[in-house]
Amino acid sequence: MKKSILILASFLGFVGFSNAQNDAKKMSPAKNITENVAKAADLSALSTGLKGTSMGKKFETKGNYTFFAINDAGFDKTLHGTTQKMLSQEYHPMLDKIINFHTVEGKLSVQDLKAKIAATKGGVLMLKTLNGESLKLTMVNGSIVLSDTKGNK
Secondary structure, rough: OOOEEEEEEOOOOOOOHHHHHHHHOOOOOOOOOOHHHOOOHHHHHHHHHOOOOHHHHHOOOOOOOEEEOOOOOOOOOOOOHHHHHOOHHHHHHHHHHHHHEEEEEEOOOHHHHHHHHOHHHHHEEEEHHHHHHHHEEEOOOEEEEEEEEOOOO
């Protein structure tokens, strides 16, 4: 059985370690991404959003993905308005697009990502997301920083 992996990160923000470490203890590799997201206290908006999107349904099935989860603070930072508005049915296509941007094929742990970044020329790892865009990963003070092609971190 292929497994999915979930990495906790903010959307256009920074890695949130405070709740991420506690939430990671609640997660299980035997569960799918949607089930694991539902267990994390800091991912309640994402959990609600996944229920209404095609990506949420995709994450409920077998798959081999790494998902950079959008925490509640990340939803609050979006340019599209309030979290409640982002989770409304009219925004599901946009939310699907955002979730696809935060998902890559394959199972990559934090250790895998750090090793791949260190092995690249210039310390920049580029990953192709499910929506076909590039996600840039670098290391800053021991933490992985995600950036889009416009430089948003």
